[in-house]
Amino acid sequence: MTMKRERYGMGKYILTIAVMAILIVAFIGSASQAAEKYPSRPIRIYVPWSLGGSTDYMARAIQPFLKEVLGAPAVIVVNKPGGRSLVGVGAFARERADGYSIMIDDAASMGVAYLWTDKPPFDWNDFTALTQLLLDPRYMFVKKDSPYKDMNDFVEDARKNPGRLSVSVPAGSGAHWLMAYIKKVMNLPVSIVGYPGGGPASTAMLGGHVTGFFSEGLARAPLRDKLKAIGVSIPEKGTVFPEAEPMVQQRVFKEKGVTSLPGYEAAFNTAVLVHTELKKKHPDRYKKLLEAVFKVKDHPDFKKRAKDLNIDKVAVWYSPERSEEVRANALKDYQANKWIIDEMKKK
């Protein structure tokens, strides 16, 4: 041993000890901080869809402001796409209810995920909404230079070329559900192609791999010069793409006698969700998160950003009670139309 010590010299030992000491101090420092105040660790916003969809778009819009009003060391958007959003929702359900993880998801898509199998990996009441952020209808999009002017053109062409036209959707979303309904009641011979989110689904349409893309409008606002909307799912005009005619008022839908579309208000009801347990276990943290979310809403810089990003056109910011009501109604609506989920499972 003495031989070795001479070979290395004392300096190396001091270096080793110094490095270890720094690491230990850093660990102890962060651990003691955790006991003191909330939030002392990064907060994760779970998004069960891939990058570039409306859920993700909204999560990223509020992310910096949430960090600021909460005073958190970081707020990180965690995209967990795949498996019809079950991967992300399941991962969030398994997170500890300590206020360090929240989720942003659409009530309609969660309804589909919940009712898909007899044994869903989460319980509907595992989560509770802080606020419903958005209410945005679903649009049918095609490329800007596409010959289709409205749904009439699209449906007629699809019938002329059975199986040749395809529509991309976020797989397992409320949009997927509604598209499966439209396909069935309109007797539309198109292929529905599932993507892990609105981002890749719209890219596929823009790249010409599918004919149309069916989803909500918000995240498509920046792509306005590349795509156009040819129909909207609600009976009046939408706010992000007001040029799209309501589908049920278009000729092909009238011919089939389709006067309204199901699904709670046929729209995208995106909410900020936390674990229900958080309310009981850490009421202070729940309160802090709730207040923070509404502080983001009133933040002057956020207001400016919301305008730039078209968020103000579809933002609703419901109270927790109202948001829970919407969620409950959405689930009822989906339970009443369970046959559509069976339709989605068909190829």
Place this chain on the structure above:
Amino acid sequence: MNPFAELPVVLSLKFLPYIMAGSMIGMFVGAMPGLTSATGLIIMLPLTFYMDTHVALGMLVSIYMSALCAGGLTAVFFNIPGTPQAAVTAIDGHPMTQKGLDNEAAGVVIGASFVGGFISYVILSTFIGPLGEIATKFGPIELFFTALLGMVCAAGVKTKYPLKGLAAGFVGFLLGTIGMSPMGSIRANYGILELMEGIPFIPILIGQLAMSEVLVLIEKETVVPKKLAAARNFKRLFKGIIYPYRKPVDMVIGSVIGAIVGIIPGEGATMASFLSYSRAKESSKRREEFGTGIPEGVMASELADNASTGGGLLTSLLLGIPGTGSCAVLLAALMLHGLQAGPMLIIKNPEVISRLLSSLFVANMIMVFFAIIVAYYIGILLFTPTKVLIPIITIFCTLGAYIIRNSVLDVWLMFIFAILGWWMRKYEYPTIALVVGLIVAPIADAELIRAHQIHHERLLIAMVSSPIALIMMGLNAALIYFMFRQWKWKVEDEE
């Protein structure tokens, strides 16, 4: 895309110290034989969690660049390539040292790395915009075959035994299909809830690429057997640094070879430096002197080595298919910060790309500064005992595996795959093939399902009617053919 728009941001005090730190870390892991640039990136991965996205990516790119340069320095001085990519540098670099031209040789390494890095930066910033448009043309069928190509390349390029490479690649591929399928049915998770979202690739990557290196290092007391004193002469070093500008034609050709070969997934830098070296040898008037210690050889290898970074980043950022271990870690870092590589990254987050480019530009210059310091003190640096190195790297590997999901299962996975990786290294299975297989499997899986959803029974016809898919299929077949042919030659040689 204006590559200079973000320069003031990168040069600000919020950004620059991280790039400098990245360069230092890169120099250290690059110079240390047995540690690769990927290890350096992995060590820093948990820390990037707490950084701004742009700063984190800037630092990682800086590590990547510097490690490639420092690997060449070790090759020159001690005939031990610090990184696998620097093996070709040693062919002429070490004989130069033996002739007493060690300062000049080190200078050429630094100078050529700088030029290569710069040209790589120019190529990346020129082509990433237009190629982003082309990348959207990659539909389900094309992406499926590209993902396969990524795996085959990683399996074939570096190994002596093509079957072992393919085996590692397919094991990775199989592991990648664990978890929820794109349509939501659960596959092979054996009831473990955490595996429902699939085998997370970051712990596997850390285990296979970094922690397994540590297991190999345990066998040694110090990385380099004896302490080497190096007295350097700045004037002669500088003469080496400016050497590439005296051969402008070779300089451009070597860099362009590197940049193009770098695009091919799977240890592009190694092949790039080899091809560039052979080209320089074939076209030189002093052909016979190659291998005896001439600066042209060192320059050709180092130019291509650093120039390949741009190409590697291009495929990784545009298609999400990593070419090298370092690129795989960069993709992991992107994911940690909630960004996903793909054509939409350029359209939706152009600021990420432009800051990455500016960081690359700045990192390349800072690299020269630190490389000169390393050239002076490399003897002391390499003598860091493994008992200091191993605990530090182990701590960071464990942290990195844990931090992604706060899951202890991930730490176990990291250690299991570290042991597997150590075993694979012993028996010459390429660990990178398993990692790339794991990363591309979900892409290939989901795209094949989508291709079927679009084309149904016409799927096979659609496959042969897409020109990009045909090219990719051809490349796949050609690669496998050459892998086995080369292998056969080697077997015959040995007999």
